[in-house]
Amino acid sequence: MNQLYVFKRLLQYVSKYKSKLLLIAVLGLIGVVFEVAKPLPIKFVIDNVLSGHPLPHFLSNLFSDTSFIENKKNLLYASVGIMLFIALFSFVFSLVIFNLTVGMAQRLVFDLMIDFFAKLQRLSLSFYSKNKVGDLLQRMSGDVFVVYFLVAQIILPALTSLVCLGGMFYIMSRIDLLLAVVAFSVVPVLAIVLGFFAKPMNDTTTVQYKTQGSFSAFLQQSLSSMKIIQAFGRESFMHQKLKKHAEEFGNAFIVANRVSMTYNQMSVLITGIASATLVTLGALRGLNGTLSVGDLFIFLGYLTALFGPVNSLTTAIGAAIAIGARGKRVFDILDSEEVVKENPHAIDIKYPKGEIEFRNVTFGYGNALQLPVLKNISFKVLPGQVVALVGATGAGKTSIISLLSRFYDPWKGSILFDGVDIADIKLHSLRENVSLVLQEPFIFPMTIVENIAFGNPEASFEDIVEAAKGAQAHDFISKLPNGYETLISEQGSSLSGGEKQRIAIARAFLKKAPVLILDEPTSAVDSLTESKIFEALSHFSKGKTVFLISHRLSTIKHADQIITIKEGQVVERGTHQSLLDENKVYAGLYKYQHIT
């Protein structure tokens, strides 16, 4: 992805605000007229008031009664009046332009952020195993501002500077062509210097934003694992690591800034040399009488004023280079491939029944060259059946249900929901029909009510309480100071592991989906509470297809179907009794649990 591509993409965002940009540009150009006109009244004061030269004809012709302008004081007041008028108007104009620009640029950043977040929500879990949250955070909260800089530091300043330089050149060349050409000869010299600096500036800023991203990523990871760091007493180890990241970022920052600073200072030096040349030439012309003092004054005035637009042009170019590097970080994500893609002809599940079939599914988390985690898995579950997946840790149980919710796509084979390949079902529709309780329950930093109703925001309070009762969560929730309105702190740290699990179960109970998946939902609760939850489960799951993963085999005895997974393969299927009769893997596991 190159710089031009980044600009093309950014301009697509800007084009939404074309008319506003045009308005700002027009106002900016009017502002330029004031800017260019600023030194002119002083020329009148010097040449026509103080030195007594007559006014130029085009001005004196404006007055029918010449006695007014023949009075020097009147002329002085008029010139000063014009100066004040210009000052006042440029003040008002810059305020208006600034407000319009900032407002528009802020909208642009907002647009880009929203798209970025929407994309993040579409990207599959394999993306998140490759990209660090902290780095993504940096891209979304920092790097998206490129679009702001594009408008506020590049497009508008470059445009007004160019026009301003054009206007100055016109007036200067009217006074003295040669001097004007000398003044403007800085422009090609600056271009050559820029050509020399462009690549190093791009390279060093790229490194700067990359190291900044890994710094944020490290910081985010440490902050969210502070408990483990403290528990293991590894503060100084983490401190060293942070220092290393901070140093890398700091060094990259210094190098990048040193390069752009050198570039900026070289531009200042070059314009400085040009000024010195001009002052010499101009003064010499003044001495031999070719230039009036007023003209010389205008010339010198423009010369200092020339710095402004020339500097904002060079800054704009420097900013453009930095934007290329930062914008790439944004569009790398916005353009990254959605591994779990929605088929354009995908359908909605209209009348879900909840029949699930795995057909020769092979899957792994890496690429197809690595070893698969699931090998040739096939089974069928009828609507309303309870199916239990059992097997040793790492056998692949969680992987199977992750495929069913389409967090990942299988390498080979297919998964069918009511006879339709889930790859042909809209992601939203598929997930709407599957309720999930994950092995590691996730609790949002919101109130308990919001957490339980997360999958069914329209649920009534009575339904929420009923689900909580079923999940054996009602009692402990009622004892909390604010009951159902209690706000859970970040990462749910104010709840115990078992309490979090019960809230996650209540959430799944409340979501009216025909397929319910429970991945070790009760691993952190005591056996009495567990048996109560399973009693409620049979009430809440009436008519639903239930996938149950549990290491405590006593909880799955009544399943309609038990599937034993070993090293990613289905090794046996049947009911509790038939598998005991077969006396193979399941029977072995069950007997072991019963003896101990």
Ligand code: DCP
């Ligand atoms: N695996 C992986 N990348 C992931 C998740 C898992 O490489 N993001 C690997 C680790 C295991 C294998 O896949 O070797 C199967 O993992 P599962 O989580 O599917 O295993 P189980 O759910 O059966 O294990 P447990 O009972 O411990 O939950």
Ligand code: MG
């Ligand atoms: Mg698991």
